[in-house]
Amino acid sequence: MAKSDELVKYITQQVVTYIDTPKDVRQQAKAINKEKREHWQTRWFGMLPMAARMLFDQIKPKK
Structure with missing residues (x-):
């Protein structure tokens, strides 16, 4: 029962803090x-998109 009391207390504190801060802040x-x-590609896939881009840039024929 003590853990649920702590959880309710924590949630109440967070809600009060949210309500007390002005909307602009x-x-x-x-x-x-x-x-x-970070960019969504980096967050989802790590460094793979950048590594693939570098690989394709090296393979692409230069004009």
Whole structure:
């Protein structure tokens, strides 16, 4: 029973913190976090897309 009480307390604290922060501050924080995130290809596939791109660039005939 103690773990569920701690969980409810934690969730309540997070909700109160969210409600107390102004909307502008939340939007700025969201924008900053979005800029810091890696590109979706890197997040999903790691370095494979970049390695494939480098390989194809080497194979492609140069004009």
